[in-house]
Amino acid sequence: MSTILALDIGTEFVKAVLARPAKKGNLEILGVGKAKQAEGNMHAGAVADIPAVVVTCEEALVKVEKQAGERAGLTVVGIAGELIKGNTTTVRYSRKNPNKPITEAEMNDIIKKVQQKSGEVARKTVALETGNKNVEVRLINSAIVSLTIDGYKISNPIGFKGSDVVIQFYTAFAPLIHVAAIEKVCAELNLDLLTVAVEPFAVCRACLGDDLESSFSSVVMDIGGGTTDIAVVEDGGVEGTKMFSIGGRSFTHQIAESLGVDTATAERYKLDYDSGKLDDRIKAKVETALSRNLSVWLTGVEVALEDFDISGSLPRNVLLCGGGAGLSLLQETLAVSDWYQSLPFSRRPVIHLLDVNELPNLIIGEEDHLDHSFATALGLLRVGTDTLAGAPEENKLKAKLAKLLQN
Structure with missing residues (x-):
């Protein structure tokens, strides 16, 4: 069976995961690739420099194909940003x-x-x-x-x-200019584009797996480099998705501005904040900068969740993924502060960092080294199998319905 390539073109990194559909709705991960984006490649989650993004994607593709031992097949690409x-x-x-x-x-x-x-x-x-x-x-x-x-x-x-x-x-709808940029990137890379998927929707699909009867309910927050994407899933159905342009990179810029250092040093300080490598004086300044930016970010979260048309309560389970979700101060603030009190939660939300090894219907090898930052890419793979399930040669009711929902 043909392989599926998931291409998560993020603000900080391009992540590529190659997989092959297996028995019982499973996906076998064959290879993983990751490459860092330059500062101006993306803007607010969307492609801003097509040639530069192509170069970064190529770097990630070389890595994933080398590990997998075969070339990429059909490709699913994620799309994000406030205009989605x-x-x-x-x-x-x-x-x-x-x-x-x-x-x-x-x-x-x-x-x-x-x-x-x-x-x-x-x-x-x-x-x-x-x-x-x-x-x-x-x-x-x-x-x-x-x-x-x-x-x-x-x-x-x-x-x-x-x-x-x-x-x-x-x-979910996206401006044509954003979709066209993704199509151009895939054309330059000689990739066979199967479909484009809204990233928070893809993460939800990863959580649901192949179970159409899933009762999974959660608020999913995908904190990337340039945006935070939020989805609400209730009883296995995606209620909606919202996005705002504050992500991990804004925390880096806040540290740079507060401490008077360049962005490379600020990024290192941010990554070292949880490692114990910073001396107490620098760590205190970094924490002050992070806390200031967290206050702004939490306002974005509240506004996004208020915008959901929810008749009852929001799910108490909150799943965090994306590169920015690894920041311990962010997790702790969500877990212990009162940010949720003006929102329709029945009780204090329970915060979890998404463990990709617990996602259903995935066969992941120990050598793949996947963490919460790869949740979107894994979800894109699931969207790919959904799309293939709607192929005309399939004659099951599930496939017929999937075909109707294709764009």
């Missing part, structure tokens, strides 16, 4: 003929109408934020969050009879 709009829409309708089974054509019609409506909302929002009324957006991801027929929750509507149908759809 992911929301959940609820559709309620009464069927004229409740004794007639729901068909693929009926579902296709509903999905297309929701995607068109959501796309127009996303376009207007991006146009307002950018000041460009002619901005174009493209559908990136679409998934059914939940579906009930006559009050009964089901996972696949095709073939069911009933009158009252309530469907929640998650759709």
Whole structure:
């Protein structure tokens, strides 16, 4: 079976993971590659310098293909940034003929109408934020969050009879210019682009694995170099995704400004903060700078979570991933401070650093050395298998539904 390459083009690093679909919905990791980005390669999570990003991606590809012993096949690339709009829409309708089974054509019609409506909302929002009324957006991801027929929750509507149908759809749109940049990068690298996926959506897919009946619920925070991406998953369905442009690099810049050092030294101070390598005087100054930036970052988290249209409480389980999540002060602040009190949590959230070795349906070798910073790449692999599951030659109901949700 063909390999799948996940390419996570981040602000600080490009991460590449090559895998092969295995039995029982598993993914076998074949190789891992990582390369550091230059300062100007990315802006707010989006590609800013295509030739420079191509060079960095090539460096990561050489590493992953050398470890795997084979070339990359189909490729899934992540996309992030404040202009990515992911929301959940609820559709309620009464069927004229409740004794007639729901068909693929009926579902296709509903999905297309929701995607068109959501796309127009996303376009207007991006146009307002950018000041460009002619901005174009493209559908990136679409998934059914939940579906009930006559009050009964089901996972696949095709073939069911009933009158009252309530469907929640998650759709995510990105500005065409961002998608086109990713397509250009893949073309320059001679990669066969299978699909582009919104990164927090991909992380959620990694947590859910191959289990369509999963009851997994969590707030997922992916803290990258340039952005923080937040997703809410309730009972196995992605309720929505939000992003804001504060990530690990902003902590580095705060240290540089506060201590009067260059960014390379500030980055080293940040990484050494938890290692015990800093003397007490420097560590105290670094902690003050980190705390100042954490206050701003927490405000971003609160604003993002307030923007979710949640009827009940937010899930208490909070999973952290991405390179910025490794900062102990950030984890401790989330765990013990009162940042959550104005938000609809039933009780204090429980904070966990995501352990990729506990993600379902992954076969990871000890030599792969994967940590929480690779969660997005692993999720992109899962999106790749979802996309392949919708191939025309598959005739299962699951595959038919997946095909309907392709863009």
